[in-house]
Amino acid sequence: MINFIKRHSLLIYFTLTFIISWGAVLILAGPNGIPVAEDQAVVLGMALLLGPSVAGILLTGLTSGRDGFRKLLSHLLRWRVSARWYAVALLTAPLSAVVVLLVLSLFSPEFTPLIFISDDKASLILMGLVAGLMVGCFEELGWTGFAIPLMRLRYSVFTTGLTVGLLWGAWHFIMFWESDSFSGAFPLAILLVRLFSWLPAYRILMVWVYDRTESLLVVMLMHVSLVAAMIFFDPPMTGRGLLTYLLARAAVLWVIVAAVTVANRGQTEMAKVS
Numbered sequence: 001m002i003n004f005i006k007r008h009s010l011l012i013y014f015t016l017t018f019i020i021s022w023g024a025v026l027i028l029a030g031p032n033g034i035p036v037a038e039d040q041a042v043v044l045g046m047a048l049l050l051g052p053s054v055a056g057i058l059l060t061g062l063t064s065g066r067d068g069f070r071k072l073l074s075h076l077l078r079w080r081v082s083a084r085w086y087a088v089a090l091l092t093a094p095l096s097a098v099v100v101l102l103v104l105s106l107f108s109p110e111f112t113p114l115i116f117i118s119d120d121k122a123s124l125i126l127m128g129l130v131a132g133l134m135v136g137c138f139e140e141l142g143w144t145g146f147a148i149p150l151m152r153l154r155y156s157v158f159t160t161g162l163t164v165g166l167l168w169g170a171w172h173f174i175m176f177w178e179s180d181s182f183s184g185a186f187p188l189a190i191l192l193v194r195l196f197s198w199l200p201a202y203r204i205l206m207v208w209v210y211d212r213t214e215s216l217l218v219v220m221l222m223h224v225s226l227v228a229a230m231i232f233f234d235p236p237m238t239g240r241g242l243l244t245y246l247l248a249r250a251a252v253l254w255v256i257v258a259a260v261t262v263a264n265r266g267q268t269e270m271a272k273v274s
Contacts, residue, residue, distance in 0.1 A: 006063050013059050013147050014167055021051025022174050034174055041175070048175060049138035056142030072145050075216040085213045089222035092205060092256070094229040100248045101233060110241050113233040128231035129224075136223035143168065144210055144219045152211065156271055158261065161207035165200025172199075190243050197250035201257050202226060208260055 005012060024047035026033070029040065060068040097113075104111035118124050143164060151160040176194055178187065210219045237245060 002062065005059070009059055009063050010147060010150055013055050013142070016055035016058070017051040017142060018171060019051070020054050021048045021171060024048070024050050025174050034177060045175060046134070048171075049135065051171070052140075052142030053138040054142075056146035060146055072141075072216070075145070075214060076220075077217065078213070078215040079217050081213040081215050081218060085209060085215070085218055086221070088205075089209055089218050090225045092222065093202070093226040094233065096249065096252045096256070097229050097233045100245065100252055101235070104245060104248060108241070110235060110237060111245065112235060114235045115232045117235075124232060128228035131231060132224035132226075132228035135227045136220045136225075140216060140220045140223050144206070145216055148207055148210060152207070152271065154271055157207050157211050158204055158257075161204030162200050164207070165203030166196060168203055169195035169199040186239075186243075190239075190246070193243060193246045193250070197246055198253050201250060201253035204257050205253070205260065208264075 025044045028044055028047050060072055064071070101111050101113045105113075115121055115124055148160060148164060151163065155163070172195055173191075176191060178191070206219050206222050209222060210216070213219075234245075
């Protein structure tokens with residue numbers, strides 16, 4: 001049984017992540033199901049976090065035992081890396097979001113970054129930091145703590161990031177699905193763009209940062225920064241405004257991915273030799 005789990009550990013990890021997360025969300029959503037009322041979203045969002053973290057810890061123990069936990073802890077406590085990697089981790093999400101929103105705000109005030117117009121900036125900042133820490137720490141225990149190192153033994157940074165990024169987007173589906181998401185081409189387009197246009201690009205950058213630092217801590221901070229930036233800056237938009245912003249953000253992140261790939265002269269295409 002253990003040998004079977006070791007041979008198929010990645011497939012089992014991703015399967016368990018979806019089952020645990022979506023199962024917890026559906027149980028807590030109750031008889032009314034998904035989508036849920038706004039006041040339930042926070043609790044269900046916390047339930048969603050169980051999948052990556054629980055699956056990652058469970059499979060680390062089953063496949064590697066104490067050695068696996070020691071290695072995981074060593075990567076989590078690895079903080080002595082170059083300051084430039086902290087800068088990349090902490091600034092990529094907020095700078096890309098602010099630049100996109102400020103450019104779009106020249107054409108419409110609906111794109112004004114939320115923190116610029118909020119009447120309670122302190123609460124917004126606190127909420128962003130708390131949510132970011134919870135999401136970043138719990139999710140990356142699994143995505144980066146377990147799955148990505150295994151994938152990098154076989155695949156390049158780009159392929160690893162793209163694959164995990166697409167699965168990451170699909171994993172979020174249950175929280176972003178609206179009652180009218182499949183009622184027409186436009187709502188469906190918004191859902192697909194929200195989940196699959198920019199998340200894979202950002203995940204590729206996260207894999208690249210982990211590949212260069214081997215620091216789970218730094219990648220967690222990169223995820224914290226992403227969640228916090230979304231809460232700080234993303235204005236409440238729907239319809240064409242939301243679609244425009246998502247596509248513009250995706251374009252910027254994919255340009256950054258392309259620049260990183262070129263700057264590293266194809267090193268992002270290399271699989272890591274075990």
